[in-house]
Amino acid sequence: MTDRILDPLALPAAAPPQDPALGGAKEASSGPWATAWRRLRRDRGAMVALAVLCLVALACAAAPLYASAVSGTNPFATNLNGEVTIDGTAQPVLAPSTTGLGLGVTPIGPTWAFGPYMLGADNQGRDVAARMLYGGRNSLLIAGAATLLTLVFAVAIGLLCGFFGGIVDGVLNRVLDVLWAFPIYLLAISLSIVLIAEGLTIGPIDIRAGSLWLPIAIIGVVYVPYVARPIRGQTLSLMRSEFIAAAIALGVPPWRIFVKDLLPNIMPRVIVLVPILLALNMITESSLSFLSIGVQPPDASWGTIIQDGQGLLYSRPIVALAPGLAVALTVLCLNILGDGVRDAFDPRAKVRIA
Amino acid sequence: MTAMPLLGPLAAAAPAAAAEPRPLVRASGLTKRFVTGGSWFPSRRRVLTAVDDVSFAVMPGETLGLVGESGCGKSTLGRCLTRLHDLSGGRLEFDGRDIGALPMRRMRPLRAELQMVFQDPHASLNPRRRIGDLLAEPLRVHRLASPSEIEARIAELLASVELPADFSRRYPHELSGGQRQRIGIARALALRPKLIVADEPVSALDVSVQAQIVNLFCDLRDRFNLTYVFIAHDLAVVRQISTRVAVMYLGAIVEIGDVDAIFEAPRHPYTAALLDAIPEPHLGARKARSARLPGKEPPSPANIPAGCRFEPRCARARDRCRKERPRLEAKDGGTLAACHFPL
Numbered sequence: 247m248t249d250r251i252l253d254p255l256a257l258p259a260a261a262p263p264q265d266p267a268l269g270g271a272k273e274a275s276s277g278p279w280a281t282a283w284r285r286l287r288r289d290r291g292a293m294v295a296l297a298v299l300c301l302v303a304l305a306c307a308a309a310p311l312y313a314s315a316v317s318g319t320n321p322f323a324t325n326l327n328g329e330v331t332i333d334g335t336a337q338p339v340l341a342p343s344t345t346g347l348g349l350g351v352t353p354i355g356p357t358w359a360f361g362p363y364m365l366g367a368d369n370q371g372r373d374v375a376a377r378m379l380y381g382g383r384n385s386l387l388i389a390g391a392a393t394l395l396t397l398v399f400a401v402a403i404g405l406l407c408g409f410f411g412g413i414v415d416g417v418l419n420r421v422l423d424v425l426w427a428f429p430i431y432l433l434a435i436s437l438s439i440v441l442i443a444e445g446l447t448i449g450p451i452d453i454r455a456g457s458l459w460l461p462i463a464i465i466g467v468v469y470v471p472y473v474a475r476p477i478r479g480q481t482l483s484l485m486r487s488e489f490i491a492a493a494i495a496l497g498v499p500p501w502r503i504f505v506k507d508l509l510p511n512i513m514p515r516v517i518v519l520v521p522i523l524l525a526l527n528m529i530t531e532s533s534l535s536f537l538s539i540g541v542q543p544p545d546a547s548w549g550t551i552i553q554d555g556q557g558l559l560y561s562r563p564i565v566a567l568a569p570g571l572a573v574a575l576t577v578l579c580l581n582i583l584g585d586g587v588r589d590a591f592d593p594r595a596k597v598r599i600a
Numbered sequence: 601m602t603a604m605p606l607l608g609p610l611a612a613a614a615p616a617a618a619a620e621p622r623p624l625v626r627a628s629g630l631t632k633r634f635v636t637g638g639s640w641f642p643s644r645r646r647v648l649t650a651v652d653d654v655s656f657a658v659m660p661g662e663t664l665g666l667v668g669e670s671g672c673g674k675s676t677l678g679r680c681l682t683r684l685h686d687l688s689g690g691r692l693e694f695d696g697r698d699i700g701a702l703p704m705r706r707m708r709p710l711r712a713e714l715q716m717v718f719q720d721p722h723a724s725l726n727p728r729r730r731i732g733d734l735l736a737e738p739l740r741v742h743r744l745a746s747p748s749e750i751e752a753r754i755a756e757l758l759a760s761v762e763l764p765a766d767f768s769r770r771y772p773h774e775l776s777g778g779q780r781q782r783i784g785i786a787r788a789l790a791l792r793p794k795l796i797v798a799d800e801p802v803s804a805l806d807v808s809v810q811a812q813i814v815n816l817f818c819d820l821r822d823r824f825n826l827t828y829v830f831i832a833h834d835l836a837v838v839r840q841i842s843t844r845v846a847v848m849y850l851g852a853i854v855e856i857g858d859v860d861a862i863f864e865a866p867r868h869p870y871t872a873a874l875l876d877a878i879p880e881p882h883l884g885a886r887k888a889r890s891a892r893l894p895g896k897e898p899p900s901p902a903n904i905p906a907g908c909r910f911e912p913r914c915a916r917a918r919d920r921c922r923k924e925r926p927r928l929e930a931k932d933g934g935t936l937a938a939c940h941f942p943l
Contacts, residue, residue, distance in 0.1 A: 276771075277728075277730075277771060278727065278728050278771065487723055488718045488719070488720055488723040488724040489723060489724050489725055489726045489727075491679075491684055491716075491718065491724075492716070492718055492724045492725075492784075492787070493726075493737070494684060494704075495682050495684060495711060495715065495716040496711060496715075496737060496738045496741060496787070496791070497707075497708040497709065497710075497711035497712060497738070497741055497742060497791075498737060498738075498741050499708065499741070502741065506726075506729070506737070507726050507729075510726075510728040510729070511726070511727070511728055
């Protein structure tokens, strides 16, 4: 019985077959993060989308600069009787309407020149281009902060559920179920309507009415179950994987398993969710603002500008069209980037929220 | 579940055991049940008895091969032995200590002596950690090496599984299946265990690599005085590495004995049928054995027959087999078998 079993492939015993990789020709082996980043960089669509997103973000960040140096008007103050000199002639910003019923005013149209009123004015005589940049700042800020908020809560809940299971899982799951029972928009709209006038005070957190933090909190909360559930599922399946069993068998204490084995394997799945969540939050923010229950005047967001442009749809469609296109472009880029990030980090995953 | 006397098979081994050292592992009446479904409706609850009243002992230096069809509970038994599962019943002694009911926290220091090698080398290594980090983990957790010694220990471990030291900088996905399984073995060795439970360590590997890994297991046993519980469904592998063999069927050991006795003179019809299923290398070399396994699937472990658990598939089954569960007892030929009408 001490004989070695006959090697069915009859390999010569003198030369143990080993992989060519054994030679050690490869220098530094690349880790999973480096590999993912390399894969993402090779994805041309995702890189273009990322570049566009960076441009959008940069432009929005430069909003105050644009307002002072280019448009030269205060985008938050009404300018009902102002005049602007275009091609050497002074024109009123809000001219009396000459078409239709002859009621109201028609704001000045787009000049398409890099200067005041490049995209025209809205019905209060404010520079649409400057408001677009300020609005984009708010839209991006809200989408980003809400994403962060959602991820913090959802990842914490998902990990706790999956790691501890049992009663922790049961209780947290029921809480998520309650949130999940409401359609997202119904929940977001109800929360907004209730909180928009009064603000929100929970313990030390005090959010004043009209604050940007209100839409951030609302949008951040409504998506928590949709992110926590997949994270919980992935945590559960990781907890059943053999390498976690191996860690337990080695006598690794639970907190160390959590930090060293669980977290690093959950992170790529969380990262994959970021662009998708940003896009969803962007749309949700615009929708709430369009309904006047998101960003409050005189602050702007792309949603509020679309609403401003609603009444001017026939005379000055650009006022609604421009922020609409901005939302569409940003969301499109986020989705393309999201596909790329998913392919790079988690090629086998099928990511879907809502 | 049954009223099988706990000491049945142990008592039979007792005369020889008197002079020998105490067993490293002693399981008596070991039982593991899984409850599925019915979290809301208790009537829907199904109890699955994966390991049913199993008793055996493993002596130091011995290699106990554990064979059986897939789903017979051999992996569950392995995970019970290493206390990855909590037991549903029975006693489990390791090196004289009762570990059957130890909570996980109290179990942790003991794990250094009681290691496991897993079946799937692709799943048992954390894909996001370098090999060196994976091998250092047990050393750090059990404080077996100071930070300055760790590198040398890792190189030593890699050498003991015949891998070059520069592997420590690689990630698991850069290794072949055989190399990964070597890492799995090295990680188990890092703690200098007394017992290694190997759960089908070669069944996920190519046949040519299987032989190398089995040979490695043999070499390491001699070098480090290891005791193995070696789970496999490949009988050739089990025959090569084991000193004793236990045959499992539907959650219970139906025959246990020295490797030669099991392979040359099996007494339980199931053992015979398993051996019969090995493809013989030469035409005409097939030994005529009386028991052939009918094409039926084994019954579900949620619904174990009341009499002999092998009765529905056994060609020799008689009335008594349906009514009375046979006990695992010594048959002439040197093995213990659970059969009323042994071969």
